[in-house]
Amino acid sequence: MRFSLLFAFVIVVGIYSYNFSEASEPVCSKFAYEEQLLEKMIRTEIKVETMVNEINKTEENVISTLGDIKQTVADLTGNITYEMLQKSDEIKRREESFKKLFEETRTNLTSDMGAKSEELTQLQGSFKNLFDETRTNLTSDMEAKRDELTQLQEKLERPPIAFHAHYLTDLVLDTTDEIIIFTKIMINEGTGYDTSTGIFTAPIGGLYQFIVHTCTYATKFSYIGLVLEDKVIAADSNYDKIYNTCSTVGAIVRVRSGEKVWVKATASNSNYKLLEDAYRKNTFSGVLVNN
Missing domain, CATH: 1.10.287 (Helix Hairpins)
Structure with a gap:
């Protein structure tokens, strides 16, 4: 065309x-x-x-x-088609490799996380046990310290317990177990000693020291004893043919609150007699050493 x-x-x-x-x-x-x-x-x-x-x-x-x-x-x-096919195959291979690597990584991470979770649980349990033990110990220590502080506070708040009595209106020891009454008070911290009965009643329990000092006429006898709740805890006898004599007896003893201490004649006779004058005094004293 x-x-x-x-x-x-x-x-x-x-x-x-x-x-x-x-x-x-x-x-x-x-x-x-x-x-x-x-x-x-x-x-x-x-x-x-x-x-x-x-x-x-x-x-x-x-x-x-x-x-x-x-x-x-x-x-x-x-x-181009061949290269695209090659690229497509390479992309597919890389995609498969990536998927495989991802699955392996996820599996490893899951396994590691499980192990770490178990380890963390164990650590939490150990920490909780340690914390509970420490808290228990601290609580016990705090309770002990609080009790100790309370006791110390009570000791500081309590008045000192001490008494020193003298002067006898009845010097004759003619009745066995007769209570020797010291009728005058020089000191009576805690008001434990009763001058009307001659008996000391412990206001609080603790470790006490008691001392009894008595004097006897020449040629006369005296037998006395320091008594805690009807039990003689210290005793003394005194006699001299020529001179008037004095002697001292005492004891350190633990006394519970409300228990009673007194001095009595452990033997009696109309010839048993105590001496009291301007140079000699019969005394009964006691002090709370430690509670």
Whole structure:
């Protein structure tokens, strides 16, 4: 189709050129005219053939070039498709590797977290036991310290316990177990000693020291004892044929709160008699040493 159109175009151009040449040339014989026309037609045909050949060559070149382009495109498409397939396979392999690595990592992390959780639970249990033990010990220590502080506070708040009594209105020891009553008080801290009965009643329990000092006429006897709740805890006897004599007896003893202590005659006779004057005093004293 393209060749037919091109050939028609060439004929039209030739006729136009011929008419133009015929108009411009001078009028000659019919033979010369036909010769010239034939010559021009031959030249035109040669030109047309040359143009056709060039067009054919151009068409072949174009077709060849198109074929090369198609082949190149096909090659490029094949290469791109192959590379895309390779990339796709590589992506799939990497994706599988990543999934596998992810699963392994998750499994390891889960296992490690389980182990760490168990270890943490054990540590929490150990810490709780240690904390409970420490709290118990601290509580016990605090209770002990509080009790100790309470006792110390009570000791500080308690008045000192001490008494010192003297002066006897009855000096004759003529009755066994007779309580010797010291009727005058020099000191009676805690008001434990009773001058009417001669008995000391411990206001609080603790460790006490008691001392009894008695004097006896010459040629007379005296037998006395220091008594805690009807039990003699210290005793003394005194006698001299020529001189008036004095003696001292005492004891350190633990006394519970409310228990009683006194001095009594452990033996009796109308000849047993104590002495008291400006130079000699009979005394009974006691003091709380430690509670």
